[in-house]
Amino acid sequence: MAHAAGAGWRVETVGRRAPGLRAARMAERLGVTAASLSDTLKTMEAHGWIERSPDPRDARAQLLHLSPKGRAQAALKRQSDRGALGLVQALEQADLAALLRCTQLLVGEAQRQGLATGLRTCVGCRFFRPFASGDAARPHLCGFTGQPFGDLELRVDCAEHERAEPQDFAANRERFRQRIPLPAE
Secondary structure, three states: OOOOOOHHHHHHHHHHHOOOEOHHHHHHHHOOOHHHHHHHHHHHHHOOOEEEEEEOOEEEEEEEEEOHHHHHHHHHHHOOOOHHHHHHHOOOHHHHHHHHHHHHHHHHHHHHOOOOOOOEOOOOEOOEEOOOOOOOOOOEEEOOOOEEEOHHHOOOEOOOOOEOOHHHHHHHHHHHHOOOOOOOO
16 A cells, blocks of 8 residues: 555545545555545544445445535645645656655654654654665555555655654664665666
8 A cells, every 4th residue: 555645635536536435445546544544534524525425335334525615625726826735736756755755854853853743754653664675666665554655655644653763763764864876767
């Protein structure tokens, strides 16, 4: 499974294109774990952006739909000239990956200095294995999922996050700072 970075806007996208999905099917379509999607769905439900309805084929299951408020929110997010989304959408994938990488490094440094607590980033997680996959395109490994992932999939708020021991956090941070060679063009 891929990480759920940006899962909120992807839920909105799936909700628009394929309304009435069960949460497990939505997680599968998004390529995320059901556990990480659960947190996103709870947040979206708290904001009134999604609604649940009984599945007519299975009374035990529920289907997810964007609420009118959720559809309005999705429409705002699709406007590329609005706020940070427009700025991020203008970035090439390599630049977005670099931004996510720098975010991890800055947050990691803030955590090290005691300026930020409670953040659930990859670098601060006991499951994070920087540059451990052997795959240049997806160099990192999540020990929780056992899956490789790249800088574009780095998470800033991970539901599966477990705080790394201080020595592991320091080692991960230093290893993550190292650059890997770019593939020859």
